[in-house]
Amino acid sequence: MHAMQGFIYGTFMAVLAFGTIFLTNCLSIRNYERSSNVMFVMTLVCAFASAGFFLYGSATAVRGFTDAHLFSGKQTPPISAPSGPSPKELPQTGAAPPTTSGR
Secondary structure (H helix, E strand, O other): OOOHHHHHHHHHHHHHHHHHHHHHHHHHHHOOOHHHHHHHHHHHHHHHHHHHHHHHHHHHHHHHHHHHHHHHHOOOOOOOOOOOOOOOOOOOOOOOOOOOOOO
């Protein structure tokens, strides 16, 4: 649950950062230099807060999945190629292999 909160807050802060970029541009066009500088700093604060929330959410999610795996008592199977019958186990029909002619 904490991971989802981190992602939600991170998304909100990212949207807020984009809004402050717009306000910074509007204030710059009107030559409100001091207000434009303050909005630029707010943009940076929102952007770093968004990155922090996303990192927090990601770390919490990884920790949650790791803990769930440890408490399940199951071993993770090794990653390998898909299993199926080996060529030796396939029945030999004696038919010719399919062709790729354009007929």
